[in-house]
Amino acid sequence: MKVLQVTGNQKLTGSIRISGAKNSAVALIPATLLSTGTTTICNIPDILDIDVLEKTLEYLNVDVKRASGSILIDTTNLENKPIPEELSNKLRASYYFMAVLLARFKHVEMYFPGGCQIGSRPIDQTLKAFRLLGAKITEDGCLFKMEADELKGAHIPLDMPSVGATVNAILVGVLAKGETVITNAAREPEITDLIDMLTKMGAKIEGAGTTTITIEGVESLSGTNHDIIPDRIEAGTYTIIGALLGNYLKIDNIIPEHIKALTDKLQEMGANLEIHSDYLIIDSQNKLKATDIETHEYPGFATDLQQPFTTLLTQAKGLSHLSENIYENRFMNVPYLNKMGASIHEDGKIIEISGPTKLKGKTVKATDLRAGASLLVASLIADGESEIQNIEHLLRGYEEIVEKLTNVGAKIEIKEI
DSSP states (O other): OEEEEEEOOOOBOSEEEOOBOHHHHHHHHHHGGGBSSEEEEESOOOSHHHHHHHHHHHHTTOEEEEETTEEEEEOTTOOOOOBOHHHHTTOGGGHHHHHHHHHHHSEEEEEOOOOOOSSOOOOHHHHHHHHHTTOEEEEETTEEEEEOSOOBOOEEEOSSOOHHHHHHHHHHHTTSBSEEEEESOOOOHHHHHHHHHHHHTTOEEEOTTSSEEEEEOOSOBOOOEEEOOBOHHHHHHHHHHHHHHBSSEEEESOOGGGGHHHHHHHHHHTOEEEEOSSEEEEEOOSOOBOOEEEBOSTTSBOGGGHHHHHHHHTTSBEEEEEEOOSOSSOOTTHHHHHHTTOEEEEETTEEEEEEOOOOBOOEEEOOSHHHHHHHHHHHHHSBSEEEEEOTHHHHTTOTTHHHHHHTTTOEEEEEEO
16 A cells, blocks of 8 residues: 655745646546547646546547657547446546547447545536437446437536536537537636637637637547646645745746635735746745635635645634535545644534644545645644555646655655555
8 A cells, every 4th residue: 555654844945837737638638539630738747547548548449649748649540439437437537538429429338437535426417418419318327328319509508517517518519510508607727728629629619718608519620739727726735835834935837817716815814925927936934814715616716725725724823614615525634634633623514723723743544636635735734744545546636746845845755555
């Protein structure tokens, strides 16, 4: 078993460069199957989720070549085969293959997608979109079978601005006949990134970054070259770490607008923060004040930063409240933070954090990706040594996290026990 061993209370100085966005990459890679040619995607993060997507592509007889920071995908010999459960249950984003295969072949079979166990994550909005576009869907346990005589553009009013449903509706809509209009669409930067690549491939899409996306279907798409945007969640995580331990720590290769909800809140709390065009400098010399925060869809405070931010709030003076409005089971980091010395009370979708409290190194377990990030932040500021188990969750979403932190002064290493 691999564990992460961390010695806390090390000041961090230097520069951390942010990698390509995980949440973009996991949509962009399946989207290449909509084309009949070769696509090269650059700034690909070297994380476990990409490895799973690569295995799925190879299973579908797609030619894949990985190089440093890039992936070349040739769909010439693509085969439409039922995607087995051992591939689909590795990550949530596997259901983007459902959309692209339906769009290309009018038929797809695959099992319910997996991912972190952070509460109910239904795909009802995705299925609603597929049905409105003309698909007939049958369910056999966890196996979904979808087929369509013809896919036709439609009005798709989403009940909530779901990122996954918005992406899936776009992926099918670009090859459906006629006009598709998605209302109450998600506005996340990763969706805009997807639309940018699809447009390069020949898709006709308007409304990126708004709640209404209009698509005029085309007959086919071609390959292209595309650079992924920087990962705003990785940027936010290291910014949070910098607010606690930074000695004028530079977070490089960012799009400041993408993490504005976080940086606005940090400045409100008294963090010493300088924001530039594509980087920021953060220093931990100021004392932080308690605050209240709620997670919301973009451009609100990201649910993926909620758990690392909870650790930050344990060091803020006063009583803070944090409300989770996206997932109902995203406080699994709280018992471990309390074990380390935090004072956090959970009440339904709200947690109350009293601070500042001194944290002590303990053996803890990453229950999901962002909980792992939360416990890493806690271990970095704790007295003594900590051991984080189940680090596969953490490695799913953060490229070279040990190397990046070690390079700025952290004492952290992966060990086999």
